[in-house]
Amino acid sequence: MNSIMIGLPGQPPQIVLRMVGRAAGDDRGFMINPSGFKGWTDGGSLRSTRSDRPLGHGQFDAPGYLNARVLTFSGHALADSAADLDQLRYQLTSVLNGGQLGRVTVAYEGKTLWANCRLESAKCEPMASDPSVGDFLIQLVCPDPRKYGDTREFSAGQLAFHRGNAEAYPVFTIKGPTIGGYTLSGPDGKQWVVPVPMPSTETHTIDMATGVLRVNGQVRYGLAVRSDMWSIPGGTKVAHSVNGGTLTVRLTDTEI
Template sequence: MDRENSDGEYDLPTYNAARVVTVTGNLQARSHMDMHEAMNFLTGPMRGRLQVSGHSSTQWADAKRNAGVKFTPITDTLATWQVPLRCPDPAKYGDRHTYDLAPNVAVSAFHRGNYAASPVVQVNGPLVGGFTITHPGGLYTALGDLGAGGWVRVDFATGRLRLNGNDRSDLVTRADLFKVLPGNNASVKISKGTGYVEVIDTYM
């Protein structure tokens, strides 16, 4: 947005739109009937994980079909196809890194991507009286006890807490969030229990 009666423009936040990808290919079938079966498959609902390998690191994103499929027969057994895909989350992801946590021992979490990554922290029981996660963005504190074999997972993209797989964000009393920035270590520690912090290489 331009500044009124001044040089330049306002420094407004910028956000990334959904990622749109077009996948093309050739289809060589054993018979004309097989080619039509393949056409039925390609033109049906399509969603899943799109993965690209062979150029540097392997990267993936969750995608779904965004529009109609273009299927062009060349011969009775040969066709070309084109599928437009849309990734609602524009980020691409790569390798997963885990760093073990022990009470009041800080670990340095790191990833190899080029975009800020949202970590997940898992805390395992037994523990009594809740726990606190200390991180570069502040504190994340939750109440409650955990028996042996119990666990909680905190997703720092949303701040939600899951206790043994169930959403128990009502136990949270403070929920400062943080991201692991590319090229930087993030110091993370827990006050009680054991567990780990998980970071996925994140790209834009």
């Protein structure tokens, strides 16, 4: 069943929207119209600071960046009575209404992906012809327009990959002991070099999305003498290695 779940990360969803072909009145809950599912499957839009060349053709080149993703879901709220519809309206307008960062998880066409989001607006109004049926709309904004799916683990030497169409950032875990530190090697000669011995009680985690190194969960600065950054595009396989300790690579499906 295609569905949308919205709530706080790591907690049960506050609300579930369903995308199934049921006629109004034969079930209770929120049913999305075929035309009311917008923003999730779009490729996104880019922004750039390119400016026109005042004395030449074209523009000065500049990199492009994805805008935030805007999601709009609308359809019918099906209740048992007018009072029950008011309860559904209360439930809908309670979702993320404190301004907190939430999570939208979409199961669609056999694939389940998620993105972090904030509430933009939500409303549900009864239809004049039937007070037990309402028209609802909820709009979300995803500051990070990327969508995420399954996370896989790979060991040293294995070809790490993901099933998305965008760049994914690996997370590396190195467990001691090491005598003279370690060198983590990635694609195109890129490396992280940490010349600090690691006892068997230490675990280092390197997140390529942020460039942050943690030792037993605590952020540590200044340990690496070389800290190149890299990502893994969709459709690419990359092997990683480390010359000390035990390496685990975690990679999450990342889509636009």
